[in-house]
Amino acid sequence: MIGYLLFAVFFGLLLLGIHRKVIARIQRRPGPPVWQEILHMFKFSFKSTWVPVTASQSLFIGIVLIAIGIWSAALFVVVTGGSILVIFGIYLLHKIVEHGFGLSSGSPYGKFGGVRSVISAASEIPLFVSVAVIALYTQSFEVSEIVRYQEVHGPLLFIVPLAAVAMYLVVLSKMPSGPFSIVESKEIVSGYKTEHFGVWRAGLEVTNGLKTYVLLFTFLALFIGSLSIGWVVVAMILLVVSLAFACALCPMLSPFDSVTVQTLFTLLMVGYAAVLWVVA
Amino acid sequence: MKSRKSFYGRLALVSGLLVATGLLLNLRDIISLVVYEILLVLLFPVFVLSLGLWWMAREHEADIPFLGY
Numbered sequence: 001m002i003g004y005l006l007f008a009v010f011f012g013l014l015l016l017g018i019h020r021k022v023i024a025r026i027q028r029r030p031g032p033p034v035w036q037e038i039l040h041m042f043k044f045s046f047k048s049t050w051v052p053v054t055a056s057q058s059l060f061i062g063i064v065l066i067a068i069g070i071w072s073a074a075l076f077v078v079v080t081g082g083s084i085l086v087i088f089g090i091y092l093l094h095k096i097v098e099h100g101f102g103l104s105s106g107s108p109y110g111k112f113g114g115v116r117s118v119i120s121a122a123s124e125i126p127l128f129v130s131v132a133v134i135a136l137y138t139q140s141f142e143v144s145e146i147v148r149y150q151e152v153h154g155p156l157l158f159i160v161p162l163a164a165v166a167m168y169l170v171v172l173s174k175m176p177s178g179p180f181s182i183v184e185s186k187e188i189v190s191g192y193k194t195e196h197f198g199v200w201r202a203g204l205e206v207t208n209g210l211k212t213y214v215l216l217f218t219f220l221a222l223f224i225g226s227l228s229i230g231w232v233v234v235a236m237i238l239l240v241v242s243l244a245f246a247c248a249l250c251p252m253l254s255p256f257d258s259v260t261v262q263t264l265f266t267l268l269m270v271g272y273a274a275v276l277w278v279v280a
Numbered sequence: 281m282k283s284r285k286s287f288y289g290r291l292a293l294v295s296g297l298l299v300a301t302g303l304l305l306n307l308r309d310i311i312s313l314v315v316y317e318i319l320l321v322l323l324f325p326v327f328v329l330s331l332g333l334w335w336m337a338r339e340h341e342a343d344i345p346f347l348g349y
Contacts, residue, residue: 001303001306001313001316001317001320002299002303002320002324005320005324044332045331045332045335045336046332046335046336046337047336047337048336048337048338048339048341049332049333049336061329064325064329065325065326065329066325067325068324068325068328068329069321069322069324069325072320072321072324072325073317073321076317076320076321080313080317198332198336199329199332199333199336200329202328202332203325203328203329203332206328
């Protein structure tokens with residue numbers, strides 16, 4: 001498991017590097033090398049580090065430990081075929097963690113990032129609808145059962161495509177430079193991450209690598225089914241390239257528009273789930 | 281400052297050794313996979329941060345080793 005955990009961290013960071021590279025090439029920039037995010041992690045971990053005077057020391061440090069811990073737990077839950085409700089819970093917990101990051105520093109930019117994280121909770125509701133639709137068809141919340149269902153009936157991507165689109169939007173909202181990335185947009189410097197520099201930022205990079213891997217792996221497990229590790233790698237790269245196109249071609253929305261679009265999509269998804277429930 | 285560095289170094293070593301011990305115990309079926317996973321969830325973050333805090337450049341030391349591009 002420690003090997004898999006390290007693989008997830010490094011491969012997740014590599015995926016983020018590919019994401020940056022593809023965005024850069026679409027925008028006709030050379031862009032950084034694909035391993036840049038891995039270099040970032042090492043670079044930050046070597047930077048001289050301290051805790052800002054305005055920060056709450058215990059929360060400032062503790063929140064980094066919690067962030068790495070919850071995504072490590074999410075990885076174990078999804079690869080061992082555990083409950084998607086636990087992953088959903090961890091995903092919601094991440095909102096609180098982002099908020100904690102922002103509040104712990106005492107910086108106004110961090111606080112704005114934390115507040116934006118809370119108001120963008122609208123992006124989580126399509127995930128709830130996705131989970132409900134999947135459970136409606138498979139009669140289970142266990143990833144292992146859902147994967148088994150797909151071995152018999154085929155990928156859920158073709159059975160409930162709108163639920164897959166909903167989860168795709170949730171993953172998109174977590175990618176950097178996307179239309180819904182309001183928590184770390186440039187007008188608030190780096191949002192909730194602004195004051196976490198040096199080793200703390202290296203810890204955040206580890207979290208980002210894990211989070212990216214877990215979200216993409218969950219998407220593949222829930223909507224494609226069982227794949228060998230080689231196909232997982234290929235499918236994740238394809239997913240990241242498609243997400244990069246979405247990020248490069250859609251401008252970042254203002255916080256109000258971001259929440260409005262996500263809320264409208266959520267209403268659409270609730271209607272879709274209601275129709276499926278009546279039909280099924 | 282040096283005592284702090286050695287404290288973080290010891291913390292990284294202890295957490296790393298505990299993870300390695302957990303792996304060995306799990307491979308020999310002495311502890312279950314769930315217990316090993318809980319151990320990792322608790323110790324991996326400590327290992328990452330303490331390793332960084334031990335490794336990081338101290339004040340007045342150059343701290344730009346990985347420029348990348």
